Amino acid sequence: MEQSDDTLPNQQLVHCFSYFPPSVKNQYKGSSKVISKTIQYLSTHVGDYPYKHASVVAGHLLAGGGMEYPNVTVIGKVSDRATLQTVIIHEVGHNWFYGILGSNERDHPWMDEGINSFYEKVIDKKIKSESEQTESNLLAKLSGENLLYPLVAMQEEDQAIEGKSAEYTKLNYGGIVYEKTGRMFQYLNDYLGDDLFEKCMKSYFEKWKFKHPYPQDIRAVFETTTGKDLSWFFDDGINSTKKIDFAIHHVQFNKEQIAVSVKNKTNFTGPVSISVLKKDSIIETKWIEYPYQNAVYFQTNSNDVDKVTINANESIPELKILNNEYRKNALFHKSKWNLRLGSSLGIKNANQVFLLPSFGYNYYDQWMLGLLVHNIKLPNNRFQYALAPMYSFATKEIVGTGVMGYSFFTKSLHKLTFAIQGKSFHNYSTKLNIPNTIYSRYIKIAPSLSIDFREKIRRSPISNTLLFKYFSIWEQNVNFSKLNKDSVYKPYLGAFGPKSYGIVEFQHKNSRTLNPYSYNIKATIGESFLKLGLTGNLKVNYHLPDKAFYVRGFLGKYFDFQNTTYPALNRRYYLNASSTASYDFLYEENYLSRNQQNGFMTQQITMEEGGMKVNTGLLASPIGENDNWLGAVNLVSDIPLKLPVKLPFKLQLFFDACTYANAGKLNVSGQKAVYDAGVQLNMFNGMANLYVPLLMSKDYKDYGKSIYGNKRFSHNIAFSLNFSKLNFLKTQNIVKLF
Ligand SMILES: [Zn+2]
Numbered sequence: 134m135e136q137s138d139d140t141l142p143n144q145q146l147v148h149c150f151s152y153f154p155p156s157v158k159n160q161y162k163g164s165s166k167v168i169s170k171t172i173q174y175l176s177t178h179v180g181d182y183p184y185k186h187a188s189v190v191a192g193h194l195l196a197g198g199g200m201e202y203p204n205v206t207v208i209g210k211v212s213d214r215a216t217l218q219t220v221i222i223h224e225v226g227h228n229w230f231y232g233i234l235g236s237n238e239r240d241h242p243w244m245d246e247g248i249n250s251f252y253e254k255v256i257d258k259k260i261k262s263e264s265e266q267t268e269s270n271l272l273a274k275l276s277g278e279n280l281l282y283p284l285v286a287m288q289e290e291d292q293a294i295e296g297k298s299a300e301y302t303k304l305n306y307g308g309i310v311y312e313k314t315g316r317m318f319q320y321l322n323d324y325l326g327d328d329l330f331e332k333c334m335k336s337y338f339e340k341w342k343f344k345h346p347y348p349q350d351i352r353a354v355f356e357t358t359t360g361k362d363l364s365w366f367f368d369d370g371i372n373s374t375k376k377i378d379f380a381i382h383h384v385q386f387n388k389e390q391i392a393v394s395v396k397n398k399t400n401f402t403g404p405v406s407i408s409v410l411k412k413d414s415i416i417e418t419k420w421i422e423y424p425y426q427n428a429v430y431f432q433t434n435s436n437d438v439d440k441v442t443i444n445a446n447e448s449i450p451e452l453k454i455l456n457n458e459y460r461k462n463a464l465f466h467k468s469k470w471n472l473r474l475g476s477s478l479g480i481k482n483a484n485q486v487f488l489l490p491s492f493g494y495n496y497y498d499q500w501m502l503g504l505l506v507h508n509i510k511l512p513n514n515r516f517q518y519a520l521a522p523m524y525s526f527a528t529k530e531i532v533g534t535g536v537m538g539y540s541f542f543t544k545s546l547h548k549l550t551f552a553i554q555g556k557s558f559h560n561y562s563t564k565l566n567i568p569n570t571i572y573s574r575y576i577k578i579a580p581s582l583s584i585d586f587r588e589k590i591r592r593s594p595i596s597n598t599l600l601f602k603y604f605s606i607w608e609q610n611v612n613f614s615k616l617n618k619d620s621v622y623k624p625y626l627g628a629f630g631p632k633s634y635g636i637v638e639f640q641h642k643n644s645r646t647l648n649p650y651s652y653n654i655k656a657t658i659g660e661s662f663l664k665l666g667l668t669g670n671l672k673v674n675y676h677l678p679d680k681a682f683y684v685r686g687f688l689g690k691y692f693d694f695q696n697t698t699y700p701a702l703n704r705r706y707y708l709n710a711s712s713t714a715s716y717d718f719l720y721e722e723n724y725l726s727r728n729q730q731n732g733f734m735t736q737q738i739t740m741e742e743g744g745m746k747v748n749t750g751l752l753a754s755p756i757g758e759n760d761n762w763l764g765a766v767n768l769v770s771d772i773p774l775k776l777p778v779k780l781p782f783k784l785q786l787f788f789d790a791c792t793y794a795n796a797g798k799l800n801v802s803g804q805k806a807v808y809d810a811g812v813q814l815n816m817f818n819g820m821a822n823l824y825v826p827l828l829m830s831k832d833y834k835d836y837g838k839s840i841y842g843n844k845r846f847s848h849n850i851a852f853s854l855n856f857s858k859l860n861f862l863k864t865q866n867i868v869k870l871f
Pocket residue numbers: 223227246249
């Protein structure tokens with residue numbers, strides 16, 4: 134237990150207690166002082182704390198960092214002292230916002246959590262500057278970056294500040310109710326000035342303490358006290374999702390005067406601050422109000438100013454601050470570029486280009502090393518790119534991959550993304566009768582348009598996506614010639630054979646908490662074939678945390694348009710039971726080896742089409758390759774037990790069954806279906822899997838026996854790599870994983 138007593142401005146004595154177990158006594162050192170400082174601040178700047186004591190109790194809490202009750206606050210487990218301080222300030226602050234000012238925190242959570250978050254930041258900063266405390270964790274840093282609001286707003290996923298708590302998505306509850314409200318009040322505070330803002334808050338407190346204020350009540354107090362029309366704040370800021378972006382329009386330096394005009398890039402109608410600076414310290418700030426028609430004049434000698442900035446302290450929650458500065462002596466007055474390692478978080482005042490090392494591996498190029506040049510960050514830019522040219526140490530040539538995309542939103546907020554993907558690696562090598570290996574490569578260029586259809590209800594777990602993608606794929610031929618001299622065939626690199634394909638894919642996803650499912654319908658068309666596929670996925674949750682049963686189903690139909698006498702030319706387009714490299718004619722997957730006959734790398738499969746795990750690629754007609762129709766069921770189960778040891782991977786059981794047109798005739802055994810079953814090691818959340826088949830149907834068994842004899846067990850172990858399924862242009866989805 135720790136106690137601090139403090140005398141409030143009205144001479145009342147308050148006893149502040151914190152109760153905690155000895156195990157966290159270091160974290161809680163000074164915690165009662167944080168309570169008293171918070172009470173002191175809010176009593177001085179909002180209104181008197183009417184009680185004689187306040188307590189903080191370290192407890193076992195699962196709902197967030199803390200939970201407020203009048204006079205008492207329960208605090209859950211926190212990572213460090215800095216976070217504990219923030220949580221205490223926040224929870225003690227609730228005595229004012231929700232306790233004394235009894236607004237309805239379910240119907241108008243911003244009046245409670247939002248205003249409280251504004252004061253939390255102010256007090257936190259004040260105490261930290263007093264104690265020069267620097268320790269802080271990553272999450273605190275992220276919220277300090279004001280990251281959540283831009284993250285949701287840039288994706289048009291934001292909701293208005295005014296709304297019922299049950300209607301918010303998880304990200305919006307944090308990003309809008311807490312963060313954006315806090316920033317809007319800081320904006321209002323800066324515009325009105327500390328004194329007038331405080332006068333408003335004090336009148337609001339006096340008028341509504343121990344009562345139930347509504348949004349119109351706080352608005353009335355602010356507008357009466359200031360004598361201003363604050364519709365920009367309450368209508369645009371609180372009641373709408375209007376985005377904010379102001380830009381410097383024109384700056385004119387005269388001898389004793391600087392004229393600045395501002396451009397409003399959105400339909401938001403709030404005031405904007407303009408500051409003139411010298412060596413990054415503000416000399417003077419003025420506000421310009423809607424409709425921003427006239428220039429603002431600073432009576433300053435232009436030699437005393439080297440920069441003009443709008444929204445200098447970034448209290449206005451703008452989504453773009455790149456256009457806020459005018460640098461007098463810079464070559465480009467308005468635009469700024471910088472290059473840095475890694476990536477960055479938050480809204481920045483410069484165009485950033487990021488660099489990272491990149492490396493790769495495949496059978497032909499072997500190890501590759503290069504540079505990843507990108508602008509992918511959080512929140513996302515509308516235009517994004519990631520280019521990874523690499524040097525291959527085996528082929529001594531440049532290979533690599535890259536993607537760029539531009540996203541925008543329709544009026545109904547559906548998201549459209551135009552993207553283009555490019556890729557070129559080697560996929561074949563031969564040394565037949567020649568001294569040095571030759572390598573042939575492929576080049577892929579694939580433009581696409583995807584449309585994410587948004588549900589009207591933001592909390593909806595349903596998403597629908599339609600994708601159109603065109604593929605131009607150039608595969609380099611390897612030709613063979615025979616010279617009379619030694620009468621052996623020698624390979625040489627030939628021309629690139631271009632091919633075109635297209636896919637149209639519709640995906641429906643319901644990511645509800647229990648038993649989520651998805652399905653997709655996909656049409657793939659080439660010059661001589663059409664393939665239709667329907668895939669469904671269902672996850673059935675067990676009554677155990679993190680344990681589930683997964684069902685996948687596939688049904689495919691193939692149409693052949695070619696009129697040649699060699700139907701086998703189209704084999705790579707056929708439906709397949711086991712999706713191995715030879716069927717990846719679109720080069721959508723990352724296969725380590727594409728044209729090898731044997732070796733562990735050839736046992737790489739993808740969970741596409743039949744989803745079987747056994748590669749029978751050495752057969753002239755691999756098992757389950759079909760030019761008519763194919764259907765499959767794939768079952769995966771977590772082990773529905775609490776394992777006694779913690780493994781670095783997820784141990785699962787799998788079972789696959791597949792049947793296809795004429796199966797009884799095509800399968801040597803005469804069986805009408807094939808199956809396999811075994812153990813699966815699921816690593817990195819499904820990004821990599823290792824499959825150990827333990828049971829399989831007769832056709833697979835006979836294949837293994839005839840090709841590999843007694844060594845067949847290891848040849849049946851398969852693996853999959855699913856990194857290609859990560860969409861790097863959708864970084865916001867990566868955030869949602871946490
Ligand atoms: Zn709260």
